[in-house]
Amino acid sequence: MRKLLFCVYIILTSCTSVKKHNVIVSKLHSIETLHEDVNKAYKQLKRNHPRLYQYTSKIALDFKFDSLKRAINKRLTSKAFYEKLAPVIREVKQGHISVSPPHKRLTKAQRKFYKEKKFELNKLDFESVEDKIWVKRSLGNDSTLVGCQVLKIGEEQVDKLVKKYNNLIATDGYNTTLYHSFVGSRFLNFYYKDKGFVDSLNITFKAKDSVFSRMFRRIEKEKKQKDSFLIKRVNKKHKRLSKLQKKEKKIEAKKERKDNKKYGYIHSKKLYTRHFSLKGKDSSIAYMRIRGFTRGPYKDFYKESFEKVESLKIKNLIIDLRDNGGGRLSEINNLYSYLTNKDFIFINESEVNSRIPLLKMLMTNTTPSIVKVIAGVLSPVIAVHNLIKTKKRNGKLYYKFRYSKLQKPNPLNFKGKIYVLINGNSFSASSILSTHLKANKRATFVGEETGGAYNGTVAGIFKKYELPNTKVKISMGMMQIDAPQKITPDGYGVKADIIMKPTRQDRLNDIDAELNWVIKDIESKN
DSSP: OHHHHHHHHHHHHHHHHHHHHHHHHHSOBOHHHHHHHHHHHHHHHHHHOTTTTSSSOHHHHHHHHHHHHHHOOSOBOHHHHHHHHHHHHHTTOOTTOEEEOOOOOOOHHHHHHHHTEEEGGGGEEEEEETTEEEEEEEOSSOOTTTTOEEEEETTEEHHHHHHHHHTTOOOSTTOOHHHHHHHHHTHHHHHHHHHOOOSEEEEEEEETTEEEEEEEEEEEOOTHHHHHHHHHHHHHHHSOOOHHHHHHHHHHHHHHHHHHHHTTEETTTTEESEEEEEESTTSOEEEEEEOOBOSSOOHHHHHHHHHHHHHTTOOEEEEEOTTOOOBOHHHHHHHHHTTOSSOBOOSOOEEESOSOHHHHHHSSTTSOHHHHHHHHHHHHHHHHHHHHHEEEETTEEEEOOGGGSOBOOOTTOOOSEEEEEEOTTOOTHHHHHHHHHHHTTOEEEEESOOSSBTTOEEEEEEEEEEOTTTOOEEEEEEEEEOOSOOOSSSSOBOOOSEEOOOOHHHHHTTOOHHHHHHHHHHHHHO
C-alpha cells in the first residue's frame, strides 16, 4: 500500500511540476523579476568565469548589463527575455558560453505518444555555403533534396533566421568564421531551440531555378521494422545455421561492435567519428578524418593508424579537422604525441575562480537531486582532490591537469609532412591541437581560420545555471584551457596557410576542393 501511495504521489507531483513549469515559462514576468534575473546571470558569470573581461572590459560589460536592465521596461515572457539577454552575454566573446530559452514540458502521456513517432525533417543535414543554407545530406529514402537551398520555414525567411541566431551565440574573441559554419551545420537545433516542439513544418526549397515546398510531419515509426524482424525469424527457422556458421556470425557481430566503439560510430548519422584511409594515385597518402574528440575509446584507433603509417613508410599525412567541434583533452593530447618528436607540455595550468571547481560544477540548481546527494556524500573526497590540484600564484588560482607536465612523444611518432584541413567549425579542442601544430611549424593548414581561438578558451568543465524567475539557462566554462604558445593580437583563430572555402559549384559536382588541393600539392612535389 505504501509503495502504491508513493507511486501516486510521484505521478501527481510530476504532473504538478509540468503544469507549474509551463505556467512560468508562458506568463509575462514583472520588470522587477526580470531585472533580478539579469543580476543573477551577471553574478554567476563573475563568480565562475575566470576570463570574463578578456575581450570586453569590465566597464564596457557593466554598461551593457545596466543598459539591458534599462531597456527592460515592460513585462516579458521567458522567451522574449532570453532574446534580450543572449545578445548581451554574447558580448563576453567567449565561445563556450551559451544561453537557452525554456520550453513547455510534455506530460507523461504526451511523451509516450510521441515516443512512437519520428520527425521526417530530422533525416536531413544542413550546411552553410556562400552564406546560404543548403541540404547537405539525407538519411532517408528521399535524396532529391540534397543540394537544394532552403529559402523559408513556414513564412519566415531563412536568411533572417540565420542572422537572428548569429546574434544569440558567442565566439572566441573577434573571430567571425564560426558563425556561418556553426549555425549552418546546427540549423535545426537552433530552430527547435527558438520555436520549441513542433508537429509539422512547411519548408520552401530552391533547386536550380525551381522553387517548391515540402511538408514535414511527425509520423508513426515504420511497422516494417517489426515485420522485417518477424521475417528474419521465419527465415532463420527455414534456413538453419550450422554450429560453425553461428560461431562465425557471433565473431563477426562482436568485431562490428568493437569497431563501432573504436571508430566512434554515430548511429543517428550513420557516420564514423574517426576514419583512416589511404589517398592519392598510388595510395601513398594517409588520410585521417576526425569529426570530434568525444565519442568512444580512441587509443586503439590512433595506435593502429600510426602503426599502419609506419609499416607502409608513408611520408605524407592529412588530418581533417573540418567541422570538428572539439571534445576531450585526453584524446588530443594522445594524438599530438604521435605528431611530434620532441618533449612537450600540452596545456598550461588552467586558471579558475575557485579552489573547488568540480564541486561547484556539481552543486548547481540544474543538477538532478540524486546527483547532488551523491556529490554531497563524496564532497570531502572531491574537495580534497580539488584543493590538491589547485594553487594560488600571483593572486590567481590555477588547476593542474596531468597534461600540464612535460611529456615524451610516442615512439610511433610520425616524422613526415603533415597537412591539416580546418574551417570555422574547427572549434575548442581541435583548435588547441591546431595551435600546437601551427606554433611548431609542424603542418601546413588549408581551409579557413578556425572558429576556436589560437590563445585558448574557457572550457574544461561547465556550470549550468537556471535563472530563478524566467527559467532561462546559462552554461559557462570554468577553466582557461590553452597551449603554452601565444600570438598577438589576441582573439583570433589558427589561420590557414592556404585559404580556401567550399563553393556551391564544388558541392554540386561532389568536389572536395581543399582535400584535392592537398593531394595535388603532394603529388606535384613527389
